[in-house]
Amino acid sequence: MGSLKFCPECYSELKEDPGTDIQYCTVCGYWTRKESAMLGPIMIYE
Numbered sequence: 001m002g003s004l005k006f007c008p009e010c011y012s013e014l015k016e017d018p019g020t021d022i023q024y025c026t027v028c029g030y031w032t033r034k035e036s037a038m039l040g041p042i043m044i045y046e
Contacts, residue, residue, distance in 0.1 A: 003034045 001033055007025040014023045016034070024031040 013024065 003016075004014055004023060006012065007014055007028060007030050009013050009026065009030045010028040012024055012027040014030075016023050021034045022031055
């Protein structure tokens with residue numbers, strides 16, 4: 001799995017925190033570790 005390029009909540013570009021494995025969104029505050037995604041805020045409808 002690769003790194004995310006865009007925020008799954010607001011679709012802004014994700015920034016990378018230098019020296020760590022954290023990606024973050026400066027617009028809405030979403031963050032995740034590189035190579036993984038926090039799926040808590042995402043709702044799945046059937």
